[in-house]
Amino acid sequence: MSNKKPSNLWKPGQTGNPKGRPPGRSQITLLRESIAGDVPEILAGLVTAAKAGDVQAARLVLERVLPPVKPIEQAIELDLTGDTLTDQGRAVLGAVSAGALAPGQGSQLIAAIGALARVAEIDELTARITALEGKHHVKP
Secondary structure, eight states, rough: OOOOOTTSOOOOOOSTTTOOSOSOOOHHHHHHHHHHGHHHHHHHHHHHHHHHHHHHHHHHHHHHHHOOOOOOOOOOOOOOOOOHHHHHHHHHHHHHHHSSSHHHHHHHHHHHHHHHHHHHHHHHHHHHHHHHHHHTTOOO
16 A cells, blocks of 8 residues: 555645635525525414414424523522632532532533543643752753
8 A cells, every 4th residue: 555645636735716705696695595584474374273272383393483591590699718619529529419509510510620620730741840850950
């Protein structure tokens, strides 16, 4: 087998479409324009079908006209003044078990504390490596 690359690959900085998108309207745009005038009648028909008991029509109308409401989480104050990240994690778990914090919020906070622990670990390792390099006169 040869390790030679095919000659038809684009070179860095070269595009496969130097002129850009061709002018004109796409098929999707043309389709949308063709049914735009009928949209009010289509919607009225869907509403009529939904009122007559058509479950799929009702679902379609409700999904498109009234999308599902996204949950909004209340902000709360939480005392995370523990000396260690473990203490802070325990405070989050305590707030969840006491009902002061939603389980989803608690999970997100625990994940954030875990990410912070990894960042702190990297900072500590960087400081230790720098100290060792300084001790042994090694340039980074």
